[in-house]
Amino acid sequence: MKKVVKFGGSSLADSGQFKKAGDIIRADKERVYVIPSAPGKRFSGDIKVTDMLLMAYDLAANGGDLDGMLKEIRERYDEIIRGLGLSLDLGEEFRIISETLKSEPNRDYAASRGEYLNGRIMSEYLGYEFIDPFDVIFFNEEGNLNNYKTDKVLAARLSETDHAVIPGFYGQGKDGKVKTFSRGGSDITGSIVAAAAKADIYENWTDVSGFLVTDPRIISNPEPIHTITYRELRELSYMGASVLHEDAIFPVRSKGIPINIRNTNRPNDEGTWIVESTARKPKYTITGIAGKKGFCAVLITKAMMNSEIGFGRKVLQAFEESNISFEHMPSGIDTMNIVVHEDEFLDKEQQVVSTIHRLTKPDSVEIESGLALIAVVGRGMKSMRGTAARIFSALAHARINIRMIDQGSSELNIIVGVANEDFESAIRAIYDIFVTTQL
Numbered sequence: 001m002k003k004v005v006k007f008g009g010s011s012l013a014d015s016g017q018f019k020k021a022g023d024i025i026r027a028d029k030e031r032v033y034v035i036p037s038a039p040g041k042r043f044s045g046d047i048k049v050t051d052m053l054l055m056a057y058d059l060a061a062n063g064g065d066l067d068g069m070l071k072e073i074r075e076r077y078d079e080i081i082r083g084l085g086l087s088l089d090l091g092e093e094f095r096i097i098s099e100t101l102k103s104e105p106n107r108d109y110a111a112s113r114g115e116y117l118n119g120r121i122m123s124e125y126l127g128y129e130f131i132d133p134f135d136v137i138f139f140n141e142e143g144n145l146n147n148y149k150t151d152k153v154l155a156a157r158l159s160e161t162d163h164a165v166i167p168g169f170y171g172q173g174k175d176g177k178v179k180t181f182s183r184g185g186s187d188i189t190g191s192i193v194a195a196a197a198k199a200d201i202y203e204n205w206t207d208v209s210g211f212l213v214t215d216p217r218i219i220s221n222p223e224p225i226h227t228i229t230y231r232e233l234r235e236l237s238y239m240g241a242s243v244l245h246e247d248a249i250f251p252v253r254s255k256g257i258p259i260n261i262r263n264t265n266r267p268n269d270e271g272t273w274i275v276e277s278t279a280r281k282p283k284y285t286i287t288g289i290a291g292k293k294g295f296c297a298v299l300i301t302k303a304m305m306n307s308e309i310g311f312g313r314k315v316l317q318a319f320e321e322s323n324i325s326f327e328h329m330p331s332g333i334d335t336m337n338i339v340v341h342e343d344e345f346l347d348k349e350q351q352v353v354s355t356i357h358r359l360t361k362p363d364s365v366e367i368e369s370g371l372a373l374i375a376v377v378g379r380g381m382k383s384m385r386g387t388a389a390r391i392f393s394a395l396a397h398a399r400i401n402i403r404m405i406d407q408g409s410s411e412l413n414i415i416v417g418v419a420n421e422d423f424e425s426a427i428r429a430i431y432d433i434f435v436t437t438q439l
């Protein structure tokens with residue numbers, strides 16, 4: 001068995017956390033390739049090293065003095081080095097960073113140094129070889145991952161070494177300069193390495209014991225999910241649940257490698273398994289609940305619309321012409337409801353309404369705002385009677401008015417719309433009926 005392990009910023013925020021990561025890696029000889037993030041927050045209100053580096057870049061780009069900021073950043077690393085009892089000296093590395101930023105300030109280069117330096121320390125600490133992702137991860141002209149070249153070069157490079165540290169978050173752009181993924185992108189690097197190494201498991205170590213059934217800010221201590229499929233995860237992430245960068249799914253998914261989300265601070269917890277498909281029954285009928293506030297619904301009514309060919313297309317065209325993407329589209333016989341993000345829609349609403357009038361000649365167009373959407377997701381729902389009924393009666397008991405219902409065509413989710421102010425109580429009511437009362 002071969003495992004690729006990625007540690008997030010909070011798992012490597014200081015020497016104490018670094019030691020926990022080291023213990024985890026050493027506890028299992030199958031953990032052969034390690035992807036570190038940059039040091040993250042040590043306490044709430046702390047600043048991530050990546051953000052400090054971006055501040056240094058801003059200073060450099062505006063001709064300011066960045067040496068004070070670089071000194072603070074160096075102190076973060078020196079604490080780790082001292083705490084681990086290493087003799088590494090980052091003086092030369094910081095001299096190069098300072099010089100490069102002064103002569104040619106480059107945002108991605110600045111941001112990437114957080115992972116680069118943590119990788120240097122991790123490699124020294126474990127005695128694993130250091131592989132610079134600049135040499136093995138490539139982006140194409142459009143700035144997206146060049147999957148083919150990366151997989152080829154990286155697989156060849158990994159085949160030469162049994163153990164390696166590969167910093168997360170960056171690679172080489174088509175212009176030969178350092179390029180980063182979007183924020184949180186070390187998750188993607190881990191997935192790319194796992195795919196190229198043909199690993200058996202991609203372990204993603206963070207500061208929670210896996211993906212939780214729902215948002216811990218709404219339900220205190222929600223249960224972690226044991227196993228979730230990629231499709232369920234996509235539904236929940238779309239609705240705002242986040243533990244893993246969305247783009248981290250594709251590389252491992254295409255090779256059938258499961259992802260195991262684990263907690264560096266509670267290494268004995270099994271965490272969450274993210275898999276292609278599973279015979280394992282979910283513990284509850286539902287796998288997870290996620291939601292977001294801030295939607296509005298545009299309700300278009302026209303008698304006999306069902307027999308008017310092309311009606312739906314014209315309605316959607318009105319949104320397309322204003323460059324607005326729609327989120328959901330529940331419809332009735334004489335009504336169509338288009339749900340959009342309020343903040344994208346507000347500026348353009350009158351434009352959209354008049355286009356709908358011009359294109360479709362409706363009886364009426366009404367706009368309802370202040371809508372929150374809640375997705376109840378679960379592969380188990382398909383084969384269970386009464387799931388929808390339970391959701392609706394839970395909401396009725398909690399005296400919450402349902403303003404919209406949409407069952408995903410995959411039968412993997414039921415989406416309900418409620419007023420923004422009912423959002424939290426609606427999630428609590430649904431969680432209670434399925435999880436607390438074990439249905």
Ligand code: ASP
Nearest residue numbers: 037038050183184185186
């Ligand atoms: N250090 C980067 C960030 O803060 C990437 C990562 O942590 O995954 O976004």
